[in-house]
Amino acid sequence: MDAGSATFDCAIIGGGISGLQGAIQLGRYGHRVGVIDGGTGRSTLCQCYHNVLGWPDGISGPSLRQRGKEHALRLGVEFIDDWIRAVEPAAEGFTLTGQSGHTYQTRRLLLATGIVDTIPEIDGIVPRLGLTVYVCPDCDGYEVKDRETIVMGAGKAGVNMATTLTYWTRRITYIHDDTEPFDDEHKAQLDKLSIPYVEARITRVISDDPSKFEGVELADGRVIRGERAFIAYGGNWVNSDIVNSLGVKLHHNHHVLVDPRTKATSVKYLWAAGDVVAHSEQVTIAMGDGSQAAIWIHKSLMSPSTFPEKWPDPSTATAQS
Ligand SMILES: Cc1cc2nc3c(=O)[nH]c(=O)nc-3n(C[C@H](O)[C@H](O)[C@H](O)COP(=O)(O)OP(=O)(O)OC[C@H]3O[C@@H](n4cnc5c(N)ncnc54)[C@H](O)[C@@H]3O)c2cc1C
Secondary structure, eight states: OOGGGOEEEEEEEOOSHHHHHHHHHHHTTTOOEEEEEOSOSHHHHOSOBOSOTTOTTOBOHHHHHHHHHHHHHHTTOEEEEOOEEEEEEETTEEEEEETTSOEEEEEEEEEOOOEEOOOOOOBTSGGGBTTTEESOHHHHGGGGTTSOEEEEEOHHHHHHHHHHGGGTOSOEEEEEOSSSOOOHHHHHHHHHTTOOEEEOOEEEEOOSSTTOOOEEEETTSOEEEOSEEEEEOOOOEETTGGGGGGTOOBOTTSOBOOOTTTOBOSSTTEEEOGGGTOSSOOHHHHHHHHHHHHHHHHHHHHOTTTGGGGOOOGGGSOOOO
């Protein structure tokens, strides 16, 4: 396909969980759908989702993405490897410009760009994400139940993670891994819950098995042992900046505000789904968002003269949590 001249009924920016589920739903209506994806994202990082219906032993993000892509391809959905740099309004819809230099015309747009986690550059973290090193207590708190757990982090995010995890385990060691000194207020929060802490830079995960976690080595040569780990350095980034130029309404934390019934944003013909919307950043929520947005995109494509007149104002709604 000559991607540079494509005109879609609906373009989806982001081929992660929400984008793929939206593409499958839209593909089943027979619309011309293009998924434009940069190939990064949280679903490329997580090596095992544990809380998804139908997968009691877990499934990796890359595997779920591959299955989703194959499913969507069977429905005629088109996939384009590109990174969208700009979104501009067009006659009925939008013009997207990719890093490749190609432009894409679309009548409707689904933003499914997700968020970016702060992953520290510690040797051995990335291959263990979702297996033995985690980021989200709602997803993986269960995995550390009564286990010796190391929390690596910085600032408020790190301390909050350590205190939150006491719901599952009391066997926690917190490592303040930051260039900033560990402040007294945070130390007091940990003292109150008898959580031991160490102030040190972490150099690597110790274990020769790429899926296992046995502890970490610190810059001064010390070793802290543990069976599982969480990371929490703060500063996660919501990928909503690409639609800022359209004047879309955002929550104060940069999540895109959507109408809860339709997933429509404050901008006509623009929908959003997944982690870029929901603070409860989870696979099943991303899937639900993608489907829900697709259903309303279909309604809008079928009756453009009526649906836009009822365009919702999500600024009266709060961001999902
Ligand atoms: C380590 C880890 C463990 C996790 N464990 C769990 C778990 O156990 N259970 C659970 O439910 N959830 C878990 N999650 C969360 C889950 O991965 C996310 O909720 C899910 O991936 C959200 O899907 P999404 O489609 O919104 O975003 P993503 O899956 O992140 O996909 C976004 C896509 O958009 C693309 N993109 C972004 N901007 C652009 C652009 N400008 N142009 C083109 N493409 C773009 C990216 O390349 C990416 O492919 C985990 C996350 C991490 C990081």
